Amino acid sequence: MSESLPGATLLAAANLTKNYGNSTALAGVSLQVRAGEATAVMGASGSGKTTLLHCLAGIVLPDAGTVRYSGAAPVEVSSLNDGARSALRRTEFGFVFQQGLLIPELTAGENVALALMLNGTPRPAAEQQAVAALAALGLAGMEGRRIGELSGGQAQRVAIARAQVNGARVLFADEPTGALDSRTSAEVMALLLQSVAGTGRALVVVTHDPEVARWCSRVVTLADGRIVADTAEVAR
């Protein structure tokens, strides 16, 4: 999979609007996510930051507006059907959630290998790659452990390995350090940033924690479904 040049636009959202009943989650948000960039999306609870992440990743469809992904074959995410969006998330995007949301019955290695198997990689090769991905994140020799046998930080590393193992171009993280202590949070953020620094990949982190946002190269702040601050705009 060829990577985009750092600075090239990977995701472009234009005028995104999303309502849930009478409540407006997004009110005309436009945002570009660039390769090599780590973007923190901040805002108070209910400001629309998770909805923005879901729209960018094609998890939910906006009521109005578009999301364009400039991968190997550029596509308009918001016009794809459910199956095509699932395939896009499986092959091009990676996800890390607050509680890891790993499959408790599987071992750490199997959790990572599963992401590859879903894309058609045979199991032996998938498990081999999973072991290497875990080792790269400091979990060498832990591939056989069940998720319940890992600490919160270790489980989150497994989630990061799972998100990266397919060579995802865009990594989405929703409150990835929300359940961790400050030292482990710093370790997890360092690992997430490591995967985008100087590469053709991008990281989008939804957080309410200013400490987490400080790690990122760009901070976008939402309020009432609108972008009210963007450090990238200030820099320009």
Added chain:
Amino acid sequence: MSASGAVARAVDSSPWAVPLRLTWLLNRPGTAGSAAALLPAASFAVVTTLLLTVLAGALSFTQWGDDEGNLYLLLAAFALILLVLPLLTLGGSAARLSARRRDEHLSTLRLLGASARTVRQVTVLEAAAQAFAGALAGVLGYVVLAPFVQLIHFRGAALGSAYWLHPGAAAAGVAAVVVLAAVSSVISLRRVVISPLGVRTRADAQKVHWSRAGIAVLIVGLCVAGLMTPVGAAAIALAIIFAAFAGGLAVLNLVGPWLVARSAGLRLRRAATPQALLAARIILDAPKAAWRQVSALSMVCFTAVVAGAGAALLQTAQSGGPEDFLIQDIMTGVLITVIAGFLMVACSAGINQAATVLDRAELYRSLHRMGMPRDVIDAARTGAVMQPVVLVSTASAAVSGALLFPVVGAALIFNPVAMGFLAASVAVGILLVRAGLAATSPVLTSVLEADAH
């Protein structure tokens, strides 16, 4: 002091006072009403209808009062015992579903300072209340079925008005359903953790020791030896046959989880697809639960083997003697038990899967967000149930065949009529469980689509 005042004071001072008030607060008319709430109640209604129907049939045999009548009563008691395990399984499933359905309420109660014990009491009370509501509807079902069941013949005559239960017996049946639901909910809740942060099922992997297989072989040996021992009195012979079959069922429940775990272990090594890997791991994580979910099917298959041999015997028997009625009536009873058992298993499988999907809603949703197709999730959860189902059916048929062999001989067991009856029963059982799973497909869809609008 007025009687109502005394009752109110007694309730207030009872350790159940707070759970009772909380249960009412959470379930008073207008607060519940989702499909997930109706599912357990509807299942208990089916169970009660079946239980009362079988009970009514059994008690109608008291009208004769002769030796043969006593034999009929004994056989009917055996049929009732066969229905207890499916009922217990169903009660446990309903309790789990009840806890999942109300998880936000229950974890909020914990957050507000309610003890784990109080929250468990609330859950048990909810299960009991659902069972009670369902059981009342079940009584109605029993009455509606009456005109049809009254036409069934035993000892050459229709059941007729003898079918009607004494109100006390019906009340006892309802009470039994409620108590069994409460007891199985207590057992089932041991694996559920209700914390201030949410409700989840314990994820510790269960280990199943191989010694279960050794003990099982020993019991089968004792049963077969008992069946091959010549005895004089018919009552003793019958007692030995019952004991042997009870032993056979015990064997199945002892060895079942071990067999399920072994089979899943083999499948895990061979798993080449995500769904196969997931299904095998889900079973291996809780082989006892995987077995328990479908173990009631073992009873039904067991009974079906007996019914198959009975059908073959009927075909070869000479007509005319009173013993013809006995064989024919045993067949009728066995058929009723098989049908009741199948319906309970299907209800149990459906309700269990609804609880499981809700249990894992957040995980399924996240996997779907990451791009895991719905079909893969569906295939994994289906495989985790259907693989044990096939094992249960095969193992039950094999063990019951082995136990029946010394009694009726190979000719009857392998008779085409017997084999056909067994094959049809197993096929219907498997299809019913599959239908139960398919019925929960909308629950999975609603969970996955919760944020996809």
